[in-house]
Amino acid sequence: MKYLQKLGKALMLPVACLPICGILMGIGYLLCPASMQGGDITGFGPMVGIFLVKAGGALIDNMALLFVIGVGVGMSDDNDGTGGVAALASWLMITKLLSTGFVTTLFPSIADNADKTLAFNKIANPFIGILAGVIGSSCYNKFKSTKLPDWLSFFSGKRCVAIIAGVVSILVSVVLLFVWPILFGALISIGNAIAGMEALGAGIYAFLNRLLIPTGLHHALNNVFWFDTIGLGDLTHFWAGETSADVNWSLGMYMSGFFPCMMFGIPGAALAMIQCAKDNKKKVAIGLVASAALCAFICGVTEPFEFGFMFLAPGLYVVYALLYAIFTVITVVLGFRAGFSFSAGLTDLIFSASLPAAAKTWLIIPLGIAAFVVFYVVFRFAITKFDLKTPGREDDDIDESEKSIKLSNNNYTEVAKAVLAGCGGKENITSIDNCITRLRLEVKDTTKVNEKAIKAAGAAGVIRPGKTSVQVIIGTQVQFVADEFKKLCK
Numbered sequence: 001m002k003y004l005q006k007l008g009k010a011l012m013l014p015v016a017c018l019p020i021c022g023i024l025m026g027i028g029y030l031l032c033p034a035s036m037q038g039g040d041i042t043g044f045g046p047m048v049g050i051f052l053v054k055a056g057g058a059l060i061d062n063m064a065l066l067f068v069i070g071v072g073v074g075m076s077d078d079n080d081g082t083g084g085v086a087a088l089a090s091w092l093m094i095t096k097l098l099s100t101g102f103v104t105t106l107f108p109s110i111a112d113n114a115d116k117t118l119a120f121n122k123i124a125n126p127f128i129g130i131l132a133g134v135i136g137s138s139c140y141n142k143f144k145s146t147k148l149p150d151w152l153s154f155f156s157g158k159r160c161v162a163i164i165a166g167v168v169s170i171l172v173s174v175v176l177l178f179v180w181p182i183l184f185g186a187l188i189s190i191g192n193a194i195a196g197m198e199a200l201g202a203g204i205y206a207f208l209n210r211l212l213i214p215t216g217l218h219h220a221l222n223n224v225f226w227f228d229t230i231g232l233g234d235l236t237h238f239w240a241g242e243t244s245a246d247v248n249w250s251l252g253m254y255m256s257g258f259f260p261c262m263m264f265g266i267p268g269a270a271l272a273m274i275q276c277a278k279d280n281k282k283k284v285a286i287g288l289v290a291s292a293a294l295c296a297f298i299c300g301v302t303e304p305f306e307f308g309f310m311f312l313a314p315g316l317y318v319v320y321a322l323l324y325a326i327f328t329v330i331t332v333v334l335g336f337r338a339g340f341s342f343s344a345g346l347t348d349l350i351f352s353a354s355l356p357a358a359a360k361t362w363l364i365i366p367l368g369i370a371a372f373v374v375f376y377v378v379f380r381f382a383i384t385k386f387d388l389k390t391p392g393r394e395d396d397d398i399d400e401s402e403k404s405i406k407l408s409n410n411n412y413t414e415v416a417k418a419v420l421a422g423c424g425g426k427e428n429i430t431s432i433d434n435c436i437t438r439l440r441l442e443v444k445d446t447t448k449v450n451e452k453a454i455k456a457a458g459a460a461g462v463i464r465p466g467k468t469s470v471q472v473i474i475g476t477q478v479q480f481v482a483d484e485f486k487k488l489c490k
Contacts, residue, residue: 010074071133087136257328277392
């Protein structure tokens with residue numbers, strides 16, 4: 001669980017980039033409907049709109065790549081950029097080796113299999129991005145201090161990390177080459193099985209759609225229900241101007257249930273998270289969660305909200321997916337019908353309301369109010385009852401009292417020298433990092449660490465959180481000490 005929470009924290013930085021992009025895209029679609037629906041783009045307003053759409057899409061469309069770098073750096077022991085470079089190397093390797101063009105070259109028969117082709121067309125997804133980030137950071141943590149023979153010494157230490165990550169990625173690609181299309185095909189088969197289950201089937205689909213977001217495998221189900229993979233194509237028929245009379249199902253039933261959840265349910269859940277955040281982290285929670293909720297409401301981009309908590313509180317994410325299922329069933333039964341060409345936000349609701357298949361769109365008000373209340377109550381209860389580590393409730397890295405600590409000696413070089421000596425000298429140091437108040441070290445031999453000597457140097461205390469980990473409490477001046485400490489260890 002701690003590993004997942006660490007992964008969740010690492011995703012916070014790239015996730016924080018996404019809400020504003022989603023909002024820009026929503027505004028852009030309002031100004032330029034043709035960017036969504038097709039048609040000529042003329043006039044100042046539409047031109048500004050398409051500009052905003054493309055600006056927002058620059059990051060939204062490359063979300064997986066943001067996750068690569070964010071996880072690669074964030075999961076590295078000392079947040080070193082080398083982990084990000086290794087993660088990028090892993091991403092490039094995997095996506096190249098599993099690209100449709102290369103895979104069909106190796107196995108021409110795949111080109112004749114629509115499901116397998118579709119699987120590899122969707123390989124550049126957030127799951128692969130996170131996987132590449134984990135590979136890169138893990139290789140950095142494991143091999144950053146590797147010493148090679150003299151004739152290979154140039155590649156020792158950090159320089160070998162990206163190389164090793166590339167080798168690992170080749171092995172992972174070989175596994176995924178066989179596993180990925182099997183998983184993808186299995187989900188398409190599941191989609192076929194639930195397609196005839198009316199409202200219940202729509203609910204099951206909505207549940208699996210959300211549940212599979214972290215893996216990228218939701219694309220398999222989407223192609224069953226939204227596009228004409230098995231003769232359904234809920235999205236394509238809806239936007240073609242058809243009605244339920246033209247097809248053999250209630251047109252829009254596989255899209256409509258997302259609207260109350262994305263537009264109103266997510267803001268309700270976001271409010272619960274903000275209210276449950278720690279006092280000293282409320283501003284951070286508001287900045288991340290509130291903007292993500294606004295993004296979901298305007299244009300239905302939910303990833304900033306979902307990736308913000310799915311790894312911090314995976315159990316809550318399952319409940320979140322279940323709420324989608326419940327509201328989808330209710331929506332289908334009540335006869336509310338709306339469609340989206342991008343996602344289930346306000347912009348698509350407005351544009352789809354005039355289409356022939358749209359029905360009872362006014363129900364979005366009572367459905368939305370209900371979704372807001374239910375999501376809020378469920379999230380508030382679950383977070384407080386089970387002490388879930390949603391944004392703003394993560395374990396504190398430091399004690400607030402440490403911020404008031406002042407060094408008695410402002411000669412940071414002398415302090416660093418004394419601390420280094422107390423830690424057994426530079427030969428005993430394998431990693432150097434710092435947070436707001438602490439010097440965080442990894443050592444080879446903890447028996448060489450002299451706590452009395454370190455405290456005599458002016459440190460307020462010494463903590464040993466792991467077998468080889470040592471944290472020296474310095475106070476808010478720690479950055480200056482850390483800089484000198486690193487110089488001494490070169």
